[in-house]
Amino acid sequence: MADFFDILIVGGGPAGSTAGTLLAKRGWNVAIFEKEHFPRFKIGESLLPGSLGTFERMGVKEKIDKADVIVKYGGKIISACGTRNNRFLFSDVFRCKFPTAYQVERSMFDKLLLDHAAESGCHVFQGAHVTDLAFDVDGVTIHTSDKRFRGRYLVDCSGRNSLIGSRFKLRQNYPHLRKFSLFAHFEGVEREAGIDGTLTQMIRGKDQWIWIIPITAKKTSIGVVLDAQTFKKMKLEPAEAFDQILQENPEVTKQLLHAHRVTEVHATGDFSFRNKRFTGARWVLAGDAAGFIDPVWSSGVFIAILSGENVADMLDRVLRQPERRAAEFTRYERRLGRVMDLYLKFVTAWYxxxxxxxxxxxxxxxxxxxxxxxxxxxxxxxxxxxxxxxxxxxxxxxxxxxxxxxxxxxxxxxx
Ligand SMILES: Cc1cc2nc3c(=O)[nH]c(=O)nc-3n(C[C@H](O)[C@H](O)[C@H](O)COP(=O)(O)OP(=O)(O)OC[C@H]3O[C@@H](n4cnc5c(N)ncnc54)[C@H](O)[C@@H]3O)c2cc1C
Known part of the structure; x- marks a missing residue:
């Protein structure tokens, strides 16, 4: 006999924890399957104020406020040629509700959210790699290495290698966004005093840009995004290419005078895509499993949390009134697509x-x-x-x- 849950969620990142917490708070029987044991390294550390209302609803905002995070007031774009810069503050937005967001170390932050999902009533299985799944008219069966589980709906929050997206061949890359990224954590990076020291810095070069994000009192995340072709042409190992790019940028080197790298250099590419559909009869995609655009503008975690929240509200209604499913799923597809279109436009413009x-x-x-x-x-x-x-x-x-x-x-x- 397989264990039964109302909702099975694959992936314990921000999308999965958000959807799980809000569904469990509504009284549904929810299981989250996460293949890793948290904490684990993850990139994507700069958050947006648009998520703070959701954190309040989840009851997790106070916990984040008490954690070793940096309260972020906005961002600063600096031209690599050093001639111009522009600081933008969240307090300047129209009808500003939250004038700040957070910069976080994801290993800590994702664990905090997942633990909160468990405290909110979710059954969290860590080290549970979902390897297979099968749908039928009544629901879904999934397999981990040693067990079978059954649920009425499956929420795929498994990130960019989306389980469902791969199974049903839904992935469509953005042909104009063939990017590659190199990144690492540093300590001892020079920081400005006051709110300037909390900002995400984006140093915009001709065919690349570099982020500098303070993520804890000590640590700073630094990364570069460039064309995948440019990286290939450099014919260098990731760590060598990363060092060379940083050294070529005076805006970066002056902040790195007394800094040292505390993680390996990570590399990732081919990350910009959107799946053709976000819903099927018994499944829904949320977060990166639905699509990811680009690191610029920090839309990743924002969309993960927004879609996790929308999925929770939608499935709550659908579980109560199954006849609403088709209309609800269509509305979700449209809404998520619209948010992604907006960011896609800004990402495209950025380049x-x-x-x-x-x-x-x-x-x-x-x-x-x-x-x-x-x-x-x-x-x-x-x-x-x-x-x-x-x-x-x-x-x-x-x-x-x-x-x-x-x-x-x-x-x-x-x-
Ligand atoms: C270079 C780079 C820089 C970025 N910078 C930013 C940034 O500054 N700000 C920002 O907001 N976003 C950023 N992002 C995006 C951000 O990392 C993601 O958008 C965010 O992590 C998405 O959250 P998620 O919950 O959808 O997926 P994830 O955080 O990827 O979580 C998915 C989880 O699913 C688990 N999983 C996968 N497959 C299975 C399986 N079969 N069984 C069980 N578990 C499984 C994984 O272990 C993982 O923990 C960046 C992305 C890149 C590539």
Missing amino acids: TQEFAEVFFHPQKFFQLVPAVNSVLAGTEERLPEVRWRLWIFDLLVFLQKRFAMIAPRMSLLPK
């Missing part, structure tokens, strides 16, 4: 030089930048006052691209 040129001139477009910030904060992109300003911002980027009439051209090459 054009014109976007940087317009964005680096906030004083000229002070009415527009809060609108852009609203998207970057993960808050109410559908507010009318945000929508028309975003439209004008896009127009300015377009004019800059065609006629360079909004801002002077920049080299973006490190000097």
Whole structure:
């Protein structure tokens, strides 16, 4: 006999813990299967204010506030050529509800969320690798190495190698986003005082960008995103390529004067994709298992938590009124697709030089930048006052691209 649950969740990252916590709080019998034993290393450390309302609903915000996290006030974009920079603060967004977010060490943060899911009533199985699954009209059966489990619905939160996405061949890569990333943690990185020391720094070069994220009182996450082809052409091992890129950037080296690396250099590529569908008769995808766009703008964990929350609310309604399933699943597909489209647009724009040129001139477009910030904060992109300003911002980027009439051209090459 297989153990039975209302909901089976594969993956104990932020998407799985969010969905599990909220479903368990509604009284459903939920199991989360996580193949690793937490804590485990994970990249994706810069969060958005748009998740804070969900943390409150989950009852986990106080625990995060007490943990070794950095309260983040916004971000700072610096041109690698050193000529311009632009600081944006979450407090500037329209109808600002949460003026801060968090920078977190994911090993600690993911464990905190997963432990909270267990305390909220979820059955959490760690070291439980889901290796097979089968659907029928009444539900789903999954297999781990030593056991079978049965549930009414399966929520796939297994991350970028989505179990369901691979099984049903749903993956579609974004052809214009063939990126590669190298990253590591450091200690001893120079930090500014006050809120400036909490910001995510994005150092924008011509064909690459570097993030610098303070994640604990001591540790800083540093990474680079570049074209996969450029990395191949370097013909270097990841650690050598990473060191070379950092050393070529004076904006980085001046902060690394007294720093040392405390983890290995990690490398990952081919991460930008979206699955063709997010739902099937007995399954739903959430978080990276549905799709991941790009590290820039920190949309990953935000979308993981948003989709985890939406799935929990939706499945709660569907379990109570099964006849609503088709309509609910369609609405979820549409909503998640819309959020992903919005970030895709901003990610695509980020990799054009014109976007940087317009964005680096906030004083000229002070009415527009809060609108852009609203998207970057993960808050109410559908507010009318945000929508028309975003439209004008896009127009300015377009004019800059065609006629360079909004801002002077920049080299973006490190000097
Ligand atoms: C280079 C890079 C930088 C990034 N930087 C940021 C950032 O600064 N800010 C941000 O918000 N996002 C960032 N992201 C994205 C972020 O890492 C993800 O969006 C986020 O982790 C998604 O959460 P998730 O819960 O969907 O998936 P994950 O966090 O990937 O969790 C999935 C879990 O499922 C488990 N699992 C997988 N398969 C199975 C299985 N078969 N059985 C059982 N368990 C399984 C895994 O072990 C894992 O713990 C970055 C991504 C990359 C690639």
